[in-house]
Amino acid sequence: MNLYSAAKRAWRHPVGQIAIVLAITAVAAGLRFVAIDAWPPGLYHDEAYNGLDALGVLQLLDSTPWPANLWRLPVFFEANNGREPLFIYLLTISVRIWGRSPGALRVVSALLGTLTIPALYGLGRELFDHEVGVVAALLATTTVWTLNASRVAFRAVAMTPLLALALMLLWRGLKEQRWGVLILGGLAYGLSFYTYLAARMSIIALFFFMAYMLLWHRQHVWLRGWLLFALVAALVVMPLVGYALRNWDTTVGRMGQVSLLSPHIHGGNVWAALLRSTWRTLGAFFRRGDFIPRHNVPLRPVWTPLIAVAFLGGMILSLRRMRQPAYALVVIWLAAMLLPTILAEDAPHFLRTSGVLPVLFFVPALGLVELTRWLRCRAAWRRVRRELPGTWLALGLVLSLSAAQDVTAWAQHMRS
Numbered sequence: 001m002n003l004y005s006a007a008k009r010a011w012r013h014p015v016g017q018i019a020i021v022l023a024i025t026a027v028a029a030g031l032r033f034v035a036i037d038a039w040p041p042g043l044y045h046d047e048a049y050n051g052l053d054a055l056g057v058l059q060l061l062d063s064t065p066w067p068a069n070l071w072r073l074p075v076f077f078e079a080n081n082g083r084e085p086l087f088i089y090l091l092t093i094s095v096r097i098w099g100r101s102p103g104a105l106r107v108v109s110a111l112l113g114t115l116t117i118p119a120l121y122g123l124g125r126e127l128f129d130h131e132v133g134v135v136a137a138l139l140a141t142t143t144v145w146t147l148n149a150s151r152v153a154f155r156a157v158a159m160t161p162l163l164a165l166a167l168m169l170l171w172r173g174l175k176e177q178r179w180g181v182l183i184l185g186g187l188a189y190g191l192s193f194y195t196y197l198a199a200r201m202s203i204i205a206l207f208f209f210m211a212y213m214l215l216w217h218r219q220h221v222w223l224r225g226w227l228l229f230a231l232v233a234a235l236v237v238m239p240l241v242g243y244a245l246r247n248w249d250t251t252v253g254r255m256g257q258v259s260l261l262s263p264h265i266h267g268g269n270v271w272a273a274l275l276r277s278t279w280r281t282l283g284a285f286f287r288r289g290d291f292i293p294r295h296n297v298p299l300r301p302v303w304t305p306l307i308a309v310a311f312l313g314g315m316i317l318s319l320r321r322m323r324q325p326a327y328a329l330v331v332i333w334l335a336a337m338l339l340p341t342i343l344a345e346d347a348p349h350f351l352r353t354s355g356v357l358p359v360l361f362f363v364p365a366l367g368l369v370e371l372t373r374w375l376r377c378r379a380a381w382r383r384v385r386r387e388l389p390g391t392w393l394a395l396g397l398v399l400s401l402s403a404a405q406d407v408t409a410w411a412q413h414m415r416s
Contacts, residue, residue, distance in 0.1 A: 017130055021121050021137065028117045028141040032110040032150040037103025039151065044294045047153040049080040051105050054091035061092075075194075075239045078250050084240070086194035087155035105153035112157045113150025116357075117141055119164040124362055126168045127326040135365035145289075145302055145350055146357065152294055156354045158195040162188050163202060164358040167329075174225045186229040190236025198340045198355040205336035212328050220325075261343070277347040281338055284348035285311060295350040307364050314367030333359045 043051070060072060077083045090108045098104035117137050124133030140146050149157045169185030172178070192199045213221050244251040261270060280288070283301075286308050290296040303311055321327040337355035341347045 017134075020134060021118055024121075024134070024137045024141055025114060025117045029110075029114045031141065031147055032113050033107070036106045036110050036151060037101060040294075043102050043105070044152065046080065046294075047102070047105055050083070050088055050091055050153055050155065051095070051100070053077050053079065053083075053088045054095050054105075055100070057089065057092040058096060075243045076247070076251065078247075082250055083155060084194045084196060086191065087153075087158045087196075090158070091153065102153075106151060109150050109153050109157045112161060113146060116146065116150075116157075116161045116164065119161040119168070120358065120361060123164045123168040123171075123358065124365065126171050127329065128362065128366070131369050132362060132365045135368055136361035139307065139361040139364060140357075143302065143307075143361070144297055144300060148296060149350075149354065154294075154351060156196040156198070156351045159192055159199050159354060160357040162192040162195060163199065163355070166192060167358060170229055173229070174222050177222055177225060179225075179228060182225050182229045183232050186232025187236055189229070190233040193237045193240055196351075196354070198337065198352055201337055201340055201355055202333075204339070205333045208336065209329050209332050212332065213325065216323060216328075217325060274342070277342050277344075280347045281342050281353070284350075284353070288348075290348050290350040292346075292349070303364070310364035310367035310371070312367070313370065314363035314365065317366055317370055318363060330359045330362055334363070 057073065064072060073085075073089075075085055077085060077088060087108070090112075091105055094104045094108050098107065117140055120140050121133040121137040124136045146160075166185050166189035169181050169188060173180075173182035173185055189202075192202070210221075210226065284290065285302045287301055288299050289301045291298050301308070315331075318327040318331050322331060334356050338353060340355060341349045341352040344352055
C-alpha cells in the first residue's frame with residue numbers, strides 16, 4: 001500500500017482521523033520543543049519577571065504549611081504592569097521540576113502551543129468538518145506567529161487553547177443540549193480570564209454572537225444553556241473580579257498606559273489615530289507585521305502570499321455565508337478580538353491580537369478547502385479528489401519546512 005492509499009483510508013476512518021491529528025500535533029511539538037532552552041537566546045524582561053514571580057510562589061509555598069499556603073496565593077501579580085496568574089502558576093510547576101533556567105520557563109509555552117493544535121482542530125471540526133479542522137491545524141502548526149509565541153515565556157500563549165476549548169464545548173453543549181458539556185465549557189472560559197488581558201474582549205464577541213443568534217436563529221437559541229455557561233464562567237472568574245474591584249488602578253492600569261484614546265498617544269486627533277491603527281492592524285496579515293523581535297520576525301506579515309490569497313477567499317466566503325452561525329461566529333470573533341490592538345498604540349501588536357487565534361486559521365482553511373471542493377467537481381481535476389489527502393500532507397511538509405526556516409532566521413536575528 002502506497003502513502004496516498006494509506007492517507008485516503010485514514011482520512012475516512014475515525015481512528016485514522018485521530019492519527020492524522022496526532023501526527024500534526026507531533027510535528028507541532030517538534031517545531032516548538034527543539035532547542036527550546038537556547039532559541040531564542042537570552043530572556044526578555046517580561047519572561048524574567050514571570051520567572052521571578054514563579055520563584056516567589058515557590059518560596060511562599062515552601063514557607064507556609066499546606067493547605068494554608070494555597071489561600072495566600074495571589075489572584076493577580078502586580079509587578080511589571082500587572083499580570084494574570086495562570087501562566088505563572090504553570091511556570092512554578094515547571095521550575096519546581098526542572099530548576100531555574102530559560103528552558104524551564106519556555107517549556108510551558110511549548111507545551112501550551114502544542115496543545116493548541118488539537119484544540120483548534122476540535123473547534124474546527126465542531127464548527128465545520130474534519131477537513132477544515134485538519135487544514136487549520138496544519139496552518140496553526142507552521143505559522144510563525146503561533147510558533148514564535150510557543151517559544152517565549154509570555155502568558156498570552158495560554159489564552160488560545162482555553163478559548164478554543166471553551167468555544168468548542170459551548171458549541172457542542174448548545175447543539176446537543178448537554179448540561180455537563182456546558183459546565184466544562186464555562187469552566188474553560190472562566191479560566192481564560194486568568195491568562196491574558198485580551199480575553200476580556202471575548203465578552204463582547206460572545207455578546208454580539210448571542211445577539212446575532214436571537215436575530216437570525218431565535219428558534220435554535222437555548223437560553224438555559226447560555227445562562228449555565230455564563231454562570232459557571234462567572235463563578236470561576238469571581239476571585240479575579242473581586243480583586244479588580246478592590247484594586248481597579250492596578251488591574252486596568254496597563255490598558256490606560258497604551259490606550260489610543262489617551263491624548264498623549266493620539267496626539268489630538270483620535271479618529272485619525274483610530275483609522276491608522278485599523279489600517280496597520282489589517283495590513284499585518286498581508287503587508288507589515290509586528291516589528292517587535294520577541295513577537296515576530298520583525299515586520300513579517302502573518303501570511304505568506306499563498307495563504308494570504310486563501311485568507312481573502314475564506315473571508316469573502318464567510319461574509320457571504322453569514323446567515324450560517326459557524327461563519328458568523330468566525331467573523332464576529334475576529335472583529336471583536338482585533339480591538340485590543342486597534343485601540344492601543346504600536347499596532348499591529350501580535351500579543352494584543354492573539355485573541356483572534358482561536359478562529360483565525362479557519363478563514364484560510366475555508367478558502368483552501370472550498371477551492372479543492374470546487375476542483376473536485378471539474379472532470380479535468382478528478383485526480384485532485386483522488387489524491388487530496390496526499391495533497392494536504394505535501395502542503396503540511398512545505399509549510400513545516402518554511403516555518404522552520406523562518407524561525408531559524410528569527411533566532412539568528414535575535415542572536416545578532
